[in-house]
Amino acid sequence: MKKITFLFIVFTQILLGQNNISLDYYLPQNISFNQEIPTPKEIIGHEVGEWHVTHDKLVEYMKKIAEVSPRVSIENRGETYEGRPIILLTITAPENHSNITEIRKSHVQLTENSGNSLNTENMPIVVYQGFSIHGNEPSGSNAALATIYYLAAAEGNEINDLLKNTVILLDPSLNPDGLQRFAYWANTNRSHVLNPDPNDREYEEVWPGGRTNHYWFDLNRDWLPIQLPESKARIKTFHQWMPNILTDHHEMGTNSTFFFQPGEPSRVNPLTPKMNQQFTKEIAKYHAKALDKIGSLYYSEEDYDDFYYGKGSTFPDINGSIGILFEQGSSRGHIQESENGILTFPFTIRNQFTTALSTLEAAKNLRVDILNYQREFYSNARKEAAKSKSSAYIFGDEKDAAKTYQLAKILESQKIELYQANEDITINEKTFKKGYSYLVPKNQKNHRLIEAMFDIRTEFEDSLFYDISAWTFPYAFNLDFEETKTAGDRTNNITLRTGNVNEQSNYAYLFDWHEYYTPKALNMILNKGLRAKVGKTPFSLEGKDYDYGTIMIPVQNQKLNKSELYEFLQKVAKEAHIEITSVATGLTKGIDLGSNDFEALKKQKVALIVGNGITSYDAGEIWHLFDQRYNMQITKLDTDNLGRTSLDKYTTIILPNIWGSALNGTATQKIKDWVRNGGTLIGYRNAVNWLERNDLLKVEFKKNEMTAKNITFEQKQFFSGAQVTGGAIFKANLDRSHPINFGYKNETLPVFRNTNIYMEPNEESYNNPIQYDLNPLLSGYISEENLELLKGAVPFKVQRNGSGRVIAFTDNTNFRAFWYGTNKLLMNAIFFSKVM
Ligand SMILES: [Zn+2]
Numbered sequence: 001m002k003k004i005t006f007l008f009i010v011f012t013q014i015l016l017g018q019n020n021i022s023l024d025y026y027l028p029q030n031i032s033f034n035q036e037i038p039t040p041k042e043i044i045g046h047e048v049g050e051w052h053v054t055h056d057k058l059v060e061y062m063k064k065i066a067e068v069s070p071r072v073s074i075e076n077r078g079e080t081y082e083g084r085p086i087i088l089l090t091i092t093a094p095e096n097h098s099n100i101t102e103i104r105k106s107h108v109q110l111t112e113n114s115g116n117s118l119n120t121e122n123m124p125i126v127v128y129q130g131f132s133i134h135g136n137e138p139s140g141s142n143a144a145l146a147t148i149y150y151l152a153a154a155e156g157n158e159i160n161d162l163l164k165n166t167v168i169l170l171d172p173s174l175n176p177d178g179l180q181r182f183a184y185w186a187n188t189n190r191s192h193v194l195n196p197d198p199n200d201r202e203y204e205e206v207w208p209g210g211r212t213n214h215y216w217f218d219l220n221r222d223w224l225p226i227q228l229p230e231s232k233a234r235i236k237t238f239h240q241w242m243p244n245i246l247t248d249h250h251e252m253g254t255n256s257t258f259f260f261q262p263g264e265p266s267r268v269n270p271l272t273p274k275m276n277q278q279f280t281k282e283i284a285k286y287h288a289k290a291l292d293k294i295g296s297l298y299y300s301e302e303d304y305d306d307f308y309y310g311k312g313s314t315f316p317d318i319n320g321s322i323g324i325l326f327e328q329g330s331s332r333g334h335i336q337e338s339e340n341g342i343l344t345f346p347f348t349i350r351n352q353f354t355t356a357l358s359t360l361e362a363a364k365n366l367r368v369d370i371l372n373y374q375r376e377f378y379s380n381a382r383k384e385a386a387k388s389k390s391s392a393y394i395f396g397d398e399k400d401a402a403k404t405y406q407l408a409k410i411l412e413s414q415k416i417e418l419y420q421a422n423e424d425i426t427i428n429e430k431t432f433k434k435g436y437s438y439l440v441p442k443n444q445k446n447h448r449l450i451e452a453m454f455d456i457r458t459e460f461e462d463s464l465f466y467d468i469s470a471w472t473f474p475y476a477f478n479l480d481f482e483e484t485k486t487a488g489d490r491t492n493n494i495t496l497r498t499g500n501v502n503e504q505s506n507y508a509y510l511f512d513w514h515e516y517y518t519p520k521a522l523n524m525i526l527n528k529g530l531r532a533k534v535g536k537t538p539f540s541l542e543g544k545d546y547d548y549g550t551i552m553i554p555v556q557n558q559k560l561n562k563s564e565l566y567e568f569l570q571k572v573a574k575e576a577h578i579e580i581t582s583v584a585t586g587l588t589k590g591i592d593l594g595s596n597d598f599e600a601l602k603k604q605k606v607a608l609i610v611g612n613g614i615t616s617y618d619a620g621e622i623w624h625l626f627d628q629r630y631n632m633q634i635t636k637l638d639t640d641n642l643g644r645t646s647l648d649k650y651t652t653i654i655l656p657n658i659w660g661s662a663l664n665g666t667a668t669q670k671i672k673d674w675v676r677n678g679g680t681l682i683g684y685r686n687a688v689n690w691l692e693r694n695d696l697l698k699v700e701f702k703k704n705e706m707t708a709k710n711i712t713f714e715q716k717q718f719f720s721g722a723q724v725t726g727g728a729i730f731k732a733n734l735d736r737s738h739p740i741n742f743g744y745k746n747e748t749l750p751v752f753r754n755t756n757i758y759m760e761p762n763e764e765s766y767n768n769p770i771q772y773d774l775n776p777l778l779s780g781y782i783s784e785e786n787l788e789l790l791k792g793a794v795p796f797k798v799q800r801n802g803s804g805r806v807i808a809f810t811d812n813t814n815f816r817a818f819w820y821g822t823n824k825l826l827m828n829a830i831f832f833s834k835v836m
Helices: 003-016 040-044 057-068 100-109 115-116 139-151 159-165 176-188 228-243 274-294 343-366 367-387 403-414 446-453 518-527 560-574 616-631 665-676 687-693 716-721 784-790 820-831
Strands: 072-079 085-091 125-131 165-172 246-253 259-261 323-327 333-338 339-344 391-396 418-420 425-427 431-433 437-441 480-485 489-491 508-511 533-534 539-541 543-544 550-552 579-583 598-600 608-609 634-638 652-655 679-686 728-734 749-755 768-780 796-801 804-809
Touching: 040 057, 057 072, 057 085, 057 139, 057 176, 072 139, 072 480, 085 139, 085 749, 100 165, 100 228, 115 367, 125 139, 125 343, 125 367, 139 165, 139 246, 139 323, 139 343, 159 533, 228 403, 246 343, 246 679, 259 274, 259 343, 274 323, 274 343, 323 343, 323 446, 339 343, 367 446, 391 403, 391 431, 391 550, 403 418, 403 437, 403 820, 418 652, 425 480, 425 749, 446 489, 489 716, 518 550, 518 560, 539 665, 543 616, 550 687, 560 579, 608 616, 616 634, 616 652, 634 768, 652 820, 665 679, 665 804, 679 687, 679 820, 687 804, 749 768, 768 784, 804 820
Parallel strands: 125 165, 125 246, 246 323, 608 634, 608 652, 652 679, 679 804
Antiparallel strands: 072 085, 085 165, 259 323, 333 339, 391 437, 391 480, 418 437, 418 489, 425 431, 508 550, 508 579, 533 550, 533 598, 539 543, 728 749, 728 768, 796 804
């Protein structure tokens, strides 16, 4: 009765804007709390749920708790792009803390061969609890305040028993930059008289929103490729601790209730053991019971899946752990009308808090079974691995050490053992050069993770995917790979080779365009005001072969004198990790260095269209590519201001995926004039439709004209869902002589595709330098109808328009920062468009 009255008061007071929320609203009843432990309000100045906690306040509270509680320690594992700490709290009984290194070591030993002799009866279970990886799904991080208070301050046998048997790794903000961005939005638009009207500005964040990190990446797709600092920190913790359960607290649409895994049973990755899903189901009973108790609606076994291992709730499943996804209907701001009545921010926090605690209760009760499951997972994996004997994957690119290094680095961070061959190995006419390739023996501990990363799959139980259906890493990196026998030596020290210029030249310098960081080098050279040219034809000189796209820097008539030029190029070679060769003559076998087949290159000034109507992921990937990989300046032009901005100074403008009427008539006309006057406009995905509509590009599309036959209303969703190409990998054939393909050594290229835009090829074959194969599916799901359309279609087009160029890519060449294999296509479009 007391509780009901209390709830009623909270409810009405929130509506009246008196904001009289109390910490008791969240906490379990009839428990005493240690008065020495400060409440969140005592440190951050407001009650949990009264305001959206900013990341700095969150950190302040966590630090304070670690300072005063013998149950809690804190560490900073790195920095986000905006310099925020990536903290982790370790929470366990004080007697465990004094012995924490031993506990960790023996826990990890459970996954080793020597773990068979360990007694799991007395071992604590390890639970990793992660909150709000999407920054604008804030109930998780705000619940972390109440969770840490409870874990530090609660008294009695129950908490003592829990902490004795559990090590909790609490990651209160999986996305600090996104959380901060969203808190700023929700707080600055909060009214004193809280307003639940969904039309209020509070509930309509401005572009790009707080979901993503600094470069607008979805961090919950990066657990496998680990390209971003936040992921790097948490994957390190994961492998250090090998947690048994990992939870991932999210939010979904305002009209939804609460979801917990297991998800859709037919969409579990087939590499995940059945037992994993059974434990998930067993744990789910604890969530259901806890939510029943507080009267909250919920559901499971629908909507969400467990397929892509790059997600936080699925990654653990291939690593002997159990990943659990929570999704809370979002109040987005402080209070909002919904189909389930008024949805308050505190209510959403309470559900997250409640399931954080039910997870811990499940962990404690199922402790020994789950520990044994983890041990068995690895012992079974070892047995499977042993069957592969000395079999290994070999990957590499004999002309690109940097790209090879980047994949090796991911595998190393995922604790996969690598070997280096002592000599060149040739398999199926592909050469795996020493120093440019690595071997991955299948017979090793993380055998299953390797299979997940090298997986090639074209058949599926279900035709609906929450995310991508393929991510085969050697394809993503466009590296040669084969199966072979393990050979060579184990390597623990993967390094990116330092670049070099062999000696000073009086005549010219040359470098091949194959290495990943060559655009960085060329950009440095052109920015310095130096003259450089690109060779359109292969040649050989002084015993070395040079391919299409070789860059030549003459010594004569430059801004720098001979020795300054040599010194500068040394710096370029080092920073871009490339070999620059000094030559003494211009007389070659093939085109001479003074030939007209060498075309002069210009310094580039690139702009990227961002803002309302642009897909922020796609734009962010390009911003990140320029800023982090190639050290190239890129100006972000907002769609709202484009009509008022002079475009004259830009040589190239990139238009990422666009929807709606993002660009008004004035802006569109401005872009058209700018192209005619010599600009290069590069459009991606839906921008290709925009280019066509605005007469900037002539293109014929192939269309999927399917109509439903014998499909019931109930089946409608599956019918249309099956036609979505969520993300799969396809084989394209390359005309290597075309400048868009400079730097590619193979005649084929794996291309990632997540659209259904199909361009007809041009009648003239030389206008189709990249064309999908007649048997294009390499890995992933695509419907039969769409596969037919894709055969022979082209993902790229270039067209002259006045003195400018319009370039179209139907596919994303910069996908999620780990699709290294096609990054060079964009750079070629920028530096070589005038040669096309
Ligand atoms: Zn989310």
